[in-house]
Amino acid sequence: MIAAWPSPAGEEYALSFDRGRAHRVLVLPAWFDESNKLRRFTCEVMRRLDGAGIDSFLPDLPGCNESQARLEEQSLASWRTEAAEASAYFAATHLLALRAAATIAPDELAGWRYAPLAGTSQLRALLRARVISSREAGRDENRDALLAEGRARGLELGGYRLGAAMIADLESAELAPAPRQRDIAQGDLGGAGLWLRAEPDHDPRQADALAAIIAMDLLA
């Protein structure tokens, strides 16, 4: 179900499977285009965790999905704060960070990072897509000039208007080691990552595999 919660950025929604059970997993969604591609996969993993007796919570990041906050005003710091506050509000015992969300995952929570992606790699992919679409439209743009503009005034990438702070943050966002979190590679699930798909798609076997890894770790 959908829960509203008082986040630092104002009231936000979260998809929630809350039956007051001992294991409560905060799920941090993939970002931007990847969040659309992985939305169903993410929800299907949560459904399977619910079936296995594990609560989970998927908050919208400020400026994304149903959020009323302006994406342009967000930074990695505001997203990190949101993740930490959501963890406290939902009394999370564990964390599942998908893709670039590993960049904002609270260190103190034990859990899993699925196919983690550094913020800088996410930015690189967004810039590449922008350069390709500009070239196709006959505009000659390049990454360095776009980055300079982005650092000064923000930038629209893949339909998302990112502010200057977010661009600068992403540029230097490497993946930090997370001793309490276990990395799950795409290869552990079998098949190719669904974020690669040109159109959103679903693969129940991948959702089964990720939920099984988490349930085995928690319930073993």
Add this chain to the structure above:
Amino acid sequence: MHRHAAATDIDAMLRQVLRDVLGLSAERVADFTPETGLFGHLPELDSMAVAGLLTEVEDRIGIVIEDDEVDGEMLESYGALLAFVQAKRG
């Protein structure tokens, strides 16, 4: 481990990446010819999907593709993309 990938391996790898991006069956992708149109011909293959495709190719065969090497011609057909990747691979 990909250091000495032969041309046929690169062909197979590229078909696999296209399968993963387009969600096509092995049979459909096996039917791709050098003339099969890609970017601009397949509506679902937008710039974001192409960017993901190129990044995946980089990761799987260990090359770096600079943005200024990417143009409409190289992405237009399966044959052009394959030739580009094979040339990069050396």
